[in-house]
Amino acid sequence: MQKQEYESKIQELMTLLEASKQLNSNLEMDEVLESILLQMVQVVGAEAGTLWLLDKQRQKIKASAAYGPSAADILNIELANDEGLVGKVIRTGVAQLIENVTENRDWTARVDETSGFVTKSMITVPLAVKGTVLGALQLLNKQDIAFFSEQDISLAVALANQSALALHNSQMYEELQQMLLSMIRTLAKILDARDPYTAGHSERVAKYSLWIAQKLELAVQDCEALYKAALLHDIGKIGVTDDILRKPDRLTAEEYLAIKQHTVIGADILSNIEPKDAMIHAVETALSHHERLDGTGYPHGLVGNDIPLFARIVGVADAFDAMTTARSYSKGLSFKLGAEELIRCSGTLFEARVVRAFTTILEECNYETDRYDAQQERGYGL
Numbered sequence: 001m002q003k004q005e006y007e008s009k010i011q012e013l014m015t016l017l018e019a020s021k022q023l024n025s026n027l028e029m030d031e032v033l034e035s036i037l038l039q040m041v042q043v044v045g046a047e048a049g050t051l052w053l054l055d056k057q058r059q060k061i062k063a064s065a066a067y068g069p070s071a072a073d074i075l076n077i078e079l080a081n082d083e084g085l086v087g088k089v090i091r092t093g094v095a096q097l098i099e100n101v102t103e104n105r106d107w108t109a110r111v112d113e114t115s116g117f118v119t120k121s122m123i124t125v126p127l128a129v130k131g132t133v134l135g136a137l138q139l140l141n142k143q144d145i146a147f148f149s150e151q152d153i154s155l156a157v158a159l160a161n162q163s164a165l166a167l168h169n170s171q172m173y174e175e176l177q178q179m180l181l182s183m184i185r186t187l188a189k190i191l192d193a194r195d196p197y198t199a200g201h202s203e204r205v206a207k208y209s210l211w212i213a214q215k216l217e218l219a220v221q222d223c224e225a226l227y228k229a230a231l232l233h234d235i236g237k238i239g240v241t242d243d244i245l246r247k248p249d250r251l252t253a254e255e256y257l258a259i260k261q262h263t264v265i266g267a268d269i270l271s272n273i274e275p276k277d278a279m280i281h282a283v284e285t286a287l288s289h290h291e292r293l294d295g296t297g298y299p300h301g302l303v304g305n306d307i308p309l310f311a312r313i314v315g316v317a318d319a320f321d322a323m324t325t326a327r328s329y330s331k332g333l334s335f336k337l338g339a340e341e342l343i344r345c346s347g348t349l350f351e352a353r354v355v356r357a358f359t360t361i362l363e364e365c366n367y368e369t370d371r372y373d374a375q376q377e378r379g380y381g382l
């Protein structure tokens with residue numbers, strides 16, 4: 001092998017190593033897809049590229065990441081699961097190198113017609129893990145010279161194998177997150193179903209808490225963690241008996257003490273869930289959502305910022321929902337009166353900036369929270 005060839009092989013290996021290091025350091029699906037595609041385009045020197053993912057349930061292939069002059073038009077295009085070269089590569093699991101697409105009978109011009117891009121030559125490689133094809137990567141138009149080489153395709157295949165593994169991990173991670181959220185939601189529903197007056201309480205408190213967090217410009221990860229913690233804030237009521245929980249009359253001092261225990265019970269239940277790190281916020285929120293700024297809350301009479309932020313937010317959302325929901329003993333306040341009550345207790349029971357964030361939201365939607373729903377939850381991963 002010539003010295004030059006050695007050098008180019010070493011360069012290839014370095015690129016592959018660097019690419020796989022970056023891929024495996026990330027689990028967020030969109031970023032993984034973008035990163036895979038960008039690495040590929042750079043490594044083989046293509047003008048453009050598209051990453052296609054197979055949606056098994058819908059029997060479709062979707063352009064899930066795109067790079068190049070027509071990227072915005074290509075993104076989200078859907079193909080039938082056997083359409084064109086991409087369909088063929090996904091079906092057979094065999095990479096294809098095509099020097100001139102117009103002379104290839106599997107070529108479908110539909111994507112070019114939609115995007116206005118002119119494809120000349122291309123490499124299409126499968127993204128496969130343990131024999132299962134997840135999608136395909138298409139690299140279009142070799143830059144500077146006319147055609148892709150066999151060396152380009154072997155490089156693309158090697159990188160595609162690394163990428164598929166990262167993609168597989170990311171898909172599994174997303175599925176796990178989805179499963180976790182749906183299980184948390186189910187738990188919250190089971191809890192709310194015990195008392196007809198609290199139907200939907202946990203979901204509403206979680207939704208209000210999320211809106212407040214977004215208004216306060218908390219990081220996306222914090223918003224998601226808060227949403228989950230808020231769904232579980234009353235989980236400790238599982239440990240309070242029905243006759244006390246559903247009692248229509250005034251509670252005795254002893255019964256009130258038993259109700260207050262739901263905070264401690266909830267924290268205890270949630271602290272058993274592994275991994276513990278992931279549950280810290282939920283444990284704190286269950287324990288402290290009835291603490292009040294001036295120290296008059298329970299179970300520990302915490303004051304001001306000693307109350308965790310998530311619990312201060314959920315405390316406001318929870319109090320508002322309790323005030324505005326019909327109970328056996330009261331009809332419930334209107335949303336406007338509920339907001340006025342929060343403002344009245346702002347700075348004493350509730351943190352002023354949290355109350356301000358929430359009452360601003362209520363004003364913005366003219367106290368019709370269903371309208372705010374539609375605006376805010378679109379495009380949000382919850």
Ligand SMILES: [Fe+2]
Pocket residue numbers: 233234262289290318
């Ligand atoms: Fe509570």
